[in-house]
Amino acid sequence: MEIKVLELDLTTYATGWYQDPNTGQYYYYDSATGRWYVSSLGVLVPLSIPKLSAPKVVNISGGQTLRISYSYKYVGGSLTVTEYASIGRTYLLVYDEKVANSKSRAIGPATTPALYSGTIDLVMPASPDPSWNDIECKVFGGGLELGVNYQDALNVVGVEPQLSEFTIVDYNKV
Amino acid sequence: MIISTSLAALAAGEKVTLGPGDTLRLEVSFKYTVAAPAVVTLWASLGLGIGRDIENFLDISLEASTLPKVWRGTIDIPIPTSGKTNGTYWLRAEIQGYGDTQTTIDNAVEITNMPGGILDYLPMLVMVMVMSSIMGVMQEGGRVISE
Numbered sequence: 001m002e003i004k005v006l007e008l009d010l011t012t013y014a015t016g017w018y019q020d021p022n023t024g025q026y027y028y029y030d031s032a033t034g035r036w037y038v039s040s041l042g043v044l045v046p047l048s049i050p051k052l053s054a055p056k057v058v059n060i061s062g063g064q065t066l067r068i069s070y071s072y073k074y075v076g077g078s079l080t081v082t083e084y085a086s087i088g089r090t091y092l093l094v095y096d097e098k099v100a101n102s103k104s105r106a107i108g109p110a111t112t113p114a115l116y117s118g119t120i121d122l123v124m125p126a127s128p129d130p131s132w133n134d135i136e137c138k139v140f141g142g143g144l145e146l147g148v149n150y151q152d153a154l155n156v157v158g159v160e161p162q163l164s165e166f167t168i169v170d171y172n173k174v
Numbered sequence: 175m176i177i178s179t180s181l182a183a184l185a186a187g188e189k190v191t192l193g194p195g196d197t198l199r200l201e202v203s204f205k206y207t208v209a210a211p212a213v214v215t216l217w218a219s220l221g222l223g224i225g226r227d228i229e230n231f232l233d234i235s236l237e238a239s240t241l242p243k244v245w246r247g248t249i250d251i252p253i254p255t256s257g258k259t260n261g262t263y264w265l266r267a268e269i270q271g272y273g274d275t276q277t278t279i280d281n282a283v284e285i286t287n288m289p290g291g292i293l294d295y296l297p298m299l300v301m302v303m304v305m306s307s308i309m310g311v312m313q314e315g316g317r318v319i320s321e
Binding site for chain 1: 190191192196197198199200201202203204205206207208209210212214236239240241242246250265267268269272274275276277279282
């Protein structure tokens with residue numbers, strides 16, 4: 001049986017273009033943000049984080065705080081990563097973050113999967129837009145990025161009433 | 175006296191018949207969320223064509239609620255004692271400015287026994303005026319012949 005080995009290069013990359021030797025695809029790395037991008041029609045698009053349907057919907061309004069709990073496992077050498085969470089909206093398949101917060105954490109070294117968990121609080125501004133329904137949480141550092149994006153995870157309650165299920169129940173002469 | 179009408183019967187074509195001075199009471203419900211107390215205006219109306227012919231409105235105060243909350247209440251449409259046309263009206267309830275909060279039931283209300291306005295008598299008035307003119311000419315012509 002053939003054993004496939006996956007090696008992750010934890011080298012710290014410099015800002016610039018890199019080519020995948022297997023596919024020939026070029027990628028751009030921004031060391032300031034620790035994010036990888038791919039060029040699409042001349043526009044740099046962040047490498048996709050999977051967009052999933054949210055497992056639940058949280059109602060939230062301006063000034064309230066959303067607490068995102070997360071966990072991940074890590075194997076490798078010593079590394080400082082950024083744990084990052086945001087609230088945003090998805091427009092034309094591109095996630096546009098509106099509120100974000102982050103933490104740094106030193107992880108590793110670990111030869112077996114070590115579990116890390118934490119929380120990040122996001123404070124909604126006074127008048128959030130009702131379209132800010134999506135959340136994203138990720139961890140990145142040393143050229144690695146792992147995360148998930150939940151679509152329609154929030155119902156943003158603004159100062160303008162949101163109405164639904166409007167019905168004439170009955171009507172009578174009185 | 176309250177005349178009860180089921181929506182199922184109305185869907186099958188039954189109408190509520192109203193006359194001058196009667197009142198139609200609608201029961202309306204909707205869900206809402208809002209971050210701070212707010213006021214919305216509920217409109218109820220009857221119409222024959224595109225526009226609203228008979229209408230009433232009600233300001234509704236909504237409490238702040240981040241979880242969907244049900245509002246349920248009534249609004250009356252008084253039928254005027256004159257100045258409206260007999261016929262079959264649609265019934266509409268709506269909160270203007272809030273997307274799909276508009277519900278219309280076609281052929282819901284029959285208005286009868288509405289006294290006619292002056293326009294209803296217009297053809298008769300025209301005929302009387304024409305007859306008067308003809309009689310005047312004939313009388314004047316008779317005098318000419320007699321001279």
